[in-house]
Amino acid sequence: MKPSRSSQSPLLLWTVLFVFSLGLSLWVGAGDVVWSEVFTFQSGLSSSLFWKLRFPRVLAAGAVGAGLALVGAVLQSSLRNPLADPFLLGVSSASAAGAVAALALGLTSGRFGLSVGAALACLLCLDGLAYRRGVFSNHILLIGGVAITYLLSALTGLIVALADGTKTRGLLFWLMGGFSSLEPLAAALCVASLIFTGGYLLKHAKELDILATGDESAHVLGLRPDGFRRKLFLICSLMVGVCVATAGGIGFVGLLVPHLARIFCGVTHKQLLPLCVLGGATLTIVADLVARTVVAPREIPVGLLTALLGAPFFLYQLRKGGGWN
Amino acid sequence: MELKLLLEGVTLNRGARPILEEINLAVEPGHITGVVGPNGSGKSTLLRVAYGFLEPDSGVVRVGDKPLREWSPRELSVSMGVCPQEAEPSLDFQVEQLLGLKGGCLGEALLDKLRGLSFLRLEELFPKQLSQLSGGERQRVRLGVALMGSSPWLILDEPANHLDLATGWSLYHYLRERAVAGGVVMALHDLSTAVRFCRKLVMLSQGRVTGYGETEDVLTTRSLDEVFGLKGRLIKQGGETSVVIEGVTR
16 A cells, blocks of 8 residues: 655644644643633742643653654664564663662662663664674564563562562552653753754654665665664664653554554655654653543553554554555 | 776685685776676675675775775765665665665656666656565666666676566666776676676686686686586677586586
């Protein structure tokens, strides 16, 4: 099946959906917000509820979703494997292990550093493993990634099991992914990472296309594949590390959104990346909205909802073919 | 274009086994140089070293005076048109987009760059997705990428793979024309084609060069037997040379 050739109409549609979900998500939530107070920045309960809690939370949800979708798209095309996503490659597990270790040690804000560092270490480790005599094997990379996922999930579980009881519940909820107890600073960090990552990737959209044609073909087209791939790994670990340290393990966005976007706009990154940003942000914002409203005042982990909301729609769209050769 | 393609003492090992051993070649532009040899003799590896995708463990590859590793990837892609064997993007690109990655443009401008390659009939493939193409059509796209532009060197690994005979024939004629102004190196299995279109041959056996020179000097009854295990001979008829295979010797 042929993906839709016009790139304008999906972009417009996805932008409308994004803006709608953003507006809805800012509008709806716990507590009665007096809007006149919010928009005139008067101090008061409404104002602080909105600007200190709801607004950063929606912002973080959007940035995390967009970031994970971008990373998924880049990993899939640079490793030329439709299954690649931060979770499958162990990058998320590494970030989570880093962040949980930091939290168990009481280093609350140190978790960003440990999380990014662990993600980077994981990708560099895989990169080293996957080069065999100068030729890159993405099968080795994926198998290695799955092994690392198991290893680090076990390690994370061990830390949670051994941590003192008061911390355990928080750690568990955070592992399943969510945006409750979010600091505004974390939201700002997510948005900054997203701008940096998105900007870099968009600027290198053509190189991403070239890398997706395969290492040998990339070489022939004038790109040194291993050097560029390492830069991408660096960028991806930064983004995943920040996302995981902020919101824990939010699954499925990185896998699903890029595939969905390819169905709508084809495989070239200039078209694909903006759709990934919009789609990832929309899905996560909606998931977070559902998470905090349907069983309020309790919350459902967002990571569960992204999969519950996304998977059926994804499977339905997949009958059109997923943009793979 | 006077730059020679030089391989000096090139050795490449995979594990304990050498894939290429002490290869010394000076390939000149101005004609087609064929690389022949049985399966596993190192043809594709030799070409991959020649276009810089694989680094030899020892020895050096040069174009003119400059070692290949000192060329920037972009310089290399401009000076060499390369058709690898079976390199297949995993993402389902549209043919026009894929060709555009080499051409740097789309639409009419891209068609313009493909003007001399009408025998590949790429225009009719433009709107298709790779996944819709047959093996031969995919090869036509690969060749389009390799031959587009005016690279002084063309390095092609079994370029007529999957092509129908007419397209293959047009391709070889095109390459012969193009070799007048530049260098063409191609690996091939079909010895009749080698005899007909390649002025010089590199014959490989188990990673070593067993013969390099004028095609008629390299392809002899003896080398057919020793390298290919074939019983055959070259015959000359009315100025054309052809190879006749009568059987196998082992």
